[in-house]
Amino acid sequence: MLDLRPPENLVSSRAVLYWAARAALGWLVPLAAEVLWQRFGDVGLPVTILLIATAVLALAHVIVMPEWRYRVHRWETTPDVVYTQSGWFNQERRIAPVSRIQTVDTERGPIERIFGLANLTVTTASARGPVRIHALDFTTAQRIAAELAARTQASVGDAT
Known part of the structure; x- marks a missing residue:
């Protein structure tokens, strides 16, 4: 836990x-x-x-x-969950079980590409919406997306 x-x-x-x-x-x-x-x-x-x-x-x-x-935005993945903290005035922590992940996406806008950054979006079966990690290093975002996709495939359950 x-x-x-x-x-x-x-x-x-x-x-x-x-x-x-x-x-x-x-x-x-x-x-x-x-x-x-x-x-x-x-x-x-x-x-x-x-x-x-x-x-x-x-x-x-x-x-x-x-x-x-920068001091507030944090993220972590474990074999079981994706855990994020974001915001600056309104701060939010989200925990998404890997077994509930439906899709994992990376996104880069033009300014993010200039800075070598990407955003990671983890869509789950939650009514609260996707879990997002903004401003990751591009290679880190790709690595985390691949790891989460592999864990999702190995997870028992139907992500609902």
Whole structure:
């Protein structure tokens, strides 16, 4: 039986840069819109204050969130279960028995490919939905997917 300690493995250390890059890209549109509004609109001090506040929030988000998520996001597989912990404000731990696994998938978006990362999705017969491990090293994700697929094949049961 697995106790409710945090899972052993951290995600890839490159996840910090990946999450920072994604956050920075998300802030580009509002910052650009505010810069254009200030530059070409008939505005005064309120828009300047809004731009400064947005820039401070963006900077805090890009610096704090990736490190925070890296410290929280963990995963572990055993012969019997897949165990994950994720989130940053709302943190969640999930345990999925290998005998309940239906599919194991890896996914890589364009930014993940740049950082050599992949996401692993373990679909089970749970109404709660799949178990996801984000920001794994690509080779680790492939290895874990192959191991879980092999364990699933060897497991007695019908994954329902």
